[in-house]
Amino acid sequence: MRIARMHLNESPFEPSKHISSLLSKYVNTLNLYHVEELEEEFLKKLSSYTKLPREYIHIFPGSSEALITLIRFCRSRGLRLTSIWPSFHGFVEFANMEEANLDFIYLTPESFELDLAKLAVAGSYSRAIYLANPNNPTSNMLFQDVDTLELLLNRFGLVIVDEAYFEFSRYTVADRVSDYDNLIVVRTFSKAFSIAGARVGYTIANQELSEELSRYTALFSTSTASIASALGALEDVEYAMEVVRKVIELRDELKRDVEKLGLYSLDSRTNFLFIKTPILGRDLARNLGEKGIRVRAYSDDLIKNYLRVSVSSRENNLRFIEALKILLREHY
Ligand SMILES: Cc1ncc(COP(=O)(O)O)c(C=O)c1O
Known part of the structure; x- marks a missing residue:
């Protein structure tokens, strides 16, 4: 059975062809721990x-590794960790791995928006707050205004903004890092640049914070092959932007098809949809899985009636819609 991978928010498009020339250029240097000239070129x-x-x-x-490092950093700084919820499940797993306590600030039910009053009350200089913007799994923007950013920065000791889907949302706070010493932006090459398997992410923070963070990471932890892949992807940024354009087109098509089935999905600024289901998402995900279509469902009470569905090829998207239509008709 062909498997439709719609559960990990991967890119449905292959990486830029340009990457293979970069990889072959550097393959003969793999005897070395690192290649300074490549790192320099990539950073540039x-x-x-x-x-x-x-x-x-x-x-x-x-970027998962960046988040793990940030959790370690917060622990050693005595900063208590807080995450928005629902949010990126990985962050909870990483905090568990690191045996770090994690508190939650809940989004408003159904619309999944930030509750500014709750944020203001929970804020403290001894806390770090993590939020993904746009958010995963809800797919929407949590904020797009300076006032909310300033509220966060003025109330919390450290603000970690995960912009994994920046190329889809085009909204960033990275340009504010020089104004604040408690802001860190996290990004990845796994989504828009279509190289999740190369494992490359990065943080953006002011110089002092960035240098401090580097003390929590092992030397040479990002491989030459990974850096060469990411450099190849960046040298062909037009290709990545074309991928983003196509994914957004496919996403909006998928959203219209979901709505034709009478289901609701939030306005997405990512490469996935968050779809409200009339029955438990877990049951639907299991049934879809039996048909070779992998999607994400949750046991958490707040979102147990939702599916997170990554935008895939048109063929897979239609397969998902057809299977969902039959399941909704047959079983529920
Ligand atoms: C919000 C968010 N942050 C981080 C990640 C992890 O990405 P990476 O592949 O860079 O580890 C993901 C992956 O889905 C994500 O959705």
């Missing part, structure tokens, strides 16, 4: 892509 390119000085950027083997 990333600095011009982000429009920020290279001293603000730190490279990680995947």
Whole structure:
């Protein structure tokens, strides 16, 4: 059975062809721990892509690893961790792995928006707050205004903004890191740049914070092959932007098809949809899984009637819609 991978928010498009030439250029250097000239070139390119000085950027083997490092950093600084909820499940798992306590600030039910009054009350300089913007799994923006950002920065000791889906939302707070010493932005090459398997992510923070963070990471942890892949992807940024354009088109098509089935999904600024289901998402996900379509469902009470569905090829998206239509008719 062909498997439709609609559960991990991967890119449905293959990586840029340009990456293979970069990989072959550096393959003969793999006897070395690192290649300075490649790292320099990559940082230079990333600095011009982000429009920020290279001293603000730190490279990680995947943004997950950046988040794990940030959790360690907060623990050693005595900062208590807080996450918005529902949010990126990985962050909870990483906090558990690191045996770090994690508190939650809940989004408003159904609309999944930030509750500013709750944020203001929970804020404290001894706390770090994590939020993904746009949010995963809800797919919407949590904020797009300066006032909310300032509220966060003025109330919390550290504000970690995960912009994994920045290329889809086009909203960033990275340009504010030079104004604040308690803001860290986390990004990834796994989504818009279509190289999840290369494992490359990065943080953006002011120089001092960036340098401090680097003390919590092992030397040479991002491999030459990963950096060469990411450099290849950045050198062909037009390809990534074309991928983003196509994914957004497919996403909006999928949303219309979901609505034709009488179901509701939030307005997505990502490469996935968050769909409200008339029955338990887990049951639907299991049934879809039996038909070779993998999607994400949750046991958490707040979101147990939702599915998170990654935008895939048109063929897979239609397969999902057809299977969902039959399941809703047959079983529920
Ligand atoms: C919000 C968010 N942050 C981080 C990640 C992890 O990405 P990476 O592949 O860079 O580890 C994901 C992956 O789905 C995500 O949705």
